[in-house]
Amino acid sequence: MKSSISVRDLTLNFGAVSVLKNLNLEVAEGEFIVLLGPSGCGKSTLLNCLAGLLDLSDGQIWIKGQNVTWAEPNERGIGMVFQSYALYPQMTVRGNLSFGLKNARMPQAEIDRRVARAAEILQIGPLLDRKPGALSGGQRQRVAIGRALVRDVDVFLFDEPLSNLDAKLRSELRVEIKRLHARLGNTMVYVTHDQIEALTLADRIAVMRGGIIQQLDAPQTIYNKPANLFVAGFIGSPS
């Protein structure tokens, strides 16, 4: 199994508080990993470390065989999708999708090709000339995913991307994200506190508590053979 992401003895302190403690995690190429745990357990912090948005207190992060511990976010071959969409409100959908590529001085023809492909995959073609304010929450989140997609990254990071959506849209987009993964075959690290989301999306689930991975296993194993009482209780009581 080829490794896509390797987290080695990662420690992250905020002041005197240790939020991630000597954490190790190996993610295989093409794997869909879900980080699952209650609010405050360190899921977003771990994702932000992978994205390069936080400096580690100790340890290393490797992506595709490169030590990226001190690499800038845009040098890591990753795309991140946030709960809050983080779209530019004054730009059209097309503008939001193209912005990063334009900044990287990509030729316009290649930008157009990538935007068209993302629009087709995410079914947002008819929305390209609208602004985010004119879109529903589900449509905005598709655009946010599109922004990672056009960059042609190896690794997608998702931080609770469906938490702002109602139940029906949540299950729709869950299917969409699963389809996207099947089509692209890239590595995905997906943060959620929702047990159902984790069980339906993941190849493997990392159940976290207090900055420590309690169990890392396939959904079936987590469900049928929880490693401890915490995992059993957390998986057994969908929110």
Ligand code: ADP
């Ligand atoms: P989760 O995403 O699992 O809900 P977080 O990773 O956001 O958890 O937070 C983990 C812990 O770190 C929490 O106790 C939170 O209060 C703390 N924390 C997160 N960000 C900061 C920060 N910038 N400064 C200080 N403490 C933080």
Ligand code: MG
């Ligand atoms: Mg969080």
